[in-house]
Amino acid sequence: MKDSCKIDTLCVQAGWKPETGESRIPPIVQSTTFFYGDSQAMADLFDLKRDGFFYSRLANPTVDVLEKKVAALEGGVCGIGCASGMSAILLTAMTLCEAGDNIVTASEIYGGSFNLFSTTLPKFGIEARFFDAEAPAEEIEKLIDDKTKFVFAETVANPAIVVLDFDKISALCKKHGVLFIVDNTLATPVLCRPLDFGADIVVHSTSKYMDGHAAALGGMIVDGGKFAFKNNKRYPAFNVPDESYHGLVYADLPVAFGTKCRAQMMRDTGAIMSPQNAFLTILGSDTLALRMERHCRNAEKIAAFLEKHPKIEWVHYASLPSDKHHALAQKYLPRGTGGMMSFGIRGDAKACARFMEHLQIATQETHVADVRSCVLHPASTTHRQLTDEQLVQAGIAPNLVRLSVGIEDADDLIADLAQALEHV
Numbered sequence: 001m002k003d004s005c006k007i008d009t010l011c012v013q014a015g016w017k018p019e020t021g022e023s024r025i026p027p028i029v030q031s032t033t034f035f036y037g038d039s040q041a042m043a044d045l046f047d048l049k050r051d052g053f054f055y056s057r058l059a060n061p062t063v064d065v066l067e068k069k070v071a072a073l074e075g076g077v078c079g080i081g082c083a084s085g086m087s088a089i090l091l092t093a094m095t096l097c098e099a100g101d102n103i104v105t106a107s108e109i110y111g112g113s114f115n116l117f118s119t120t121l122p123k124f125g126i127e128a129r130f131f132d133a134e135a136p137a138e139e140i141e142k143l144i145d146d147k148t149k150f151v152f153a154e155t156v157a158n159p160a161i162v163v164l165d166f167d168k169i170s171a172l173c174k175k176h177g178v179l180f181i182v183d184n185t186l187a188t189p190v191l192c193r194p195l196d197f198g199a200d201i202v203v204h205s206t207s208k209y210m211d212g213h214a215a216a217l218g219g220m221i222v223d224g225g226k227f228a229f230k231n232n233k234r235y236p237a238f239n240v241p242d243e244s245y246h247g248l249v250y251a252d253l254p255v256a257f258g259t260k261c262r263a264q265m266m267r268d269t270g271a272i273m274s275p276q277n278a279f280l281t282i283l284g285s286d287t288l289a290l291r292m293e294r295h296c297r298n299a300e301k302i303a304a305f306l307e308k309h310p311k312i313e314w315v316h317y318a319s320l321p322s323d324k325h326h327a328l329a330q331k332y333l334p335r336g337t338g339g340m341m342s343f344g345i346r347g348d349a350k351a352c353a354r355f356m357e358h359l360q361i362a363t364q365e366t367h368v369a370d371v372r373s374c375v376l377h378p379a380s381t382t383h384r385q386l387t388d389e390q391l392v393q394a395g396i397a398p399n400l401v402r403l404s405v406g407i408e409d410a411d412d413l414i415a416d417l418a419q420a421l422e423h424v
């Protein structure tokens with residue numbers, strides 16, 4: 001199986017190739033520790049001179065299969081499986097930033113990421129500078145200075161459904177020699193591969209489409225492996241010896257970011273994915289390409305239905321020809337933009353609640369992007385801790401309903417939405 005295979009083939013085949021007599025699907029290696037017969041072998045492991053597993057807080061064979069798989073799907077050189085999407089983003093930031101540094105991020109991002117950047121990272125002396133995804137490049141550029149460690153955005157923003165203008169951000173990052181990090185959770189590598197469009201690192205919540213069944217929490221960091229850390233003055237921590245790792249200089253390694261992330265931050269936090277969750281996510285991701293196809297086709301039909309409905313004020317779904325992100329979607333996500341959309345109900349928060357209570361197929365959930373359709377009213381749930389001003393900044397109107405279209409029959413879903421809208 002070659003990495004040059006199409007993404008549909010990689011979803012099924014990448015990550016695990018059994019030796020003769022081994023299990024056809026990857027085993028769950030439920031062990032904290034690993035046996036070595038001689039002490040030199042152990043010493044070499046600790047010196048990173050040989051590959052291998054020694055403690056499941058840093059790496060585990062089942063998690064390794066998923067890491068290799070997602071790295072292959074994204075076209076990167078190394079994956080790091082994390083306990084959740086949030087821990088993947090946190091570890092990425094910790095690997096790159098120290099007190100006094102800053103990050104530059106789109107404000108239209110997942111609520112948890114927004115909180116991490118706006119509230120938690122500042123407690124450690126790391127400042128987050130937010131930009132409007134649609135702002136012109138010159139405005140975003142003003143936020144970048146010599147303490148900026150990365151620029152962050154989502155391919156398809158959750159829940160604002162803004163499509164990332166890769167060329168705009170990538171050109172800025174290249175000009176300033178700063179890392180471009182993309183959260184590709186909602187697009188998945190089936191619909192878009194950020195590394196192909198100038199991103200340096202990709203992060204995921206695998207709890208969403210990657211698993212697809214809402215069974216396992218997880219996150220993934222993929223290192224593109226191409227960023228030039230060597231002698232880049234913006235990243236001194238990659239160019240001086242790491243005394244906690246016998247003087248290793250990360251910029252000298254073939255996989256600088258990925259190695260630093262695992263050897264330092266995974267070691268110090270243990271925020272790794274469990275073998276059981278990795279196994280479930282591997283199973284789920286086998287059908288990722290098939291599922292994404294259905295999510296897209298269903299959502300396209302539903303968006304077209306909602307757009308014409310008199311009780312709907314607006315629909316944000318980038319595959320709709322009328323959507324303001326349609327051109328970007330066609331450029332970067334030609335296969336479709338996934339199952340997530342948002343729309344505004346003509347009415348207030350109460351009207352939104354009445355509509356959602358009458359749905360019989362789509363359920364109200366604090367989750368998105370799995371096989372079952374679900375709805376959420378972000379202003380009163382996931383984003384309720386935000387001020388009105390922050391809500392507007394995050395692209396969330398008070399009457400915004402987020403709909404995650406599943407893989408049920410599209411006509412059934414449309415009939416359900418139609419009857420629930422009668423109650424508005």
Ligand SMILES: *Cc1c(COP(=O)(O)O)cnc(C)c1O
Binds near residue numbers: 112113183206219
């Ligand atoms: C859900 C989500 C996260 C956080 O992932 P968890 O696995 O819930 O920690 C991060 N980014 C995006 C875009 C998400 O949708």
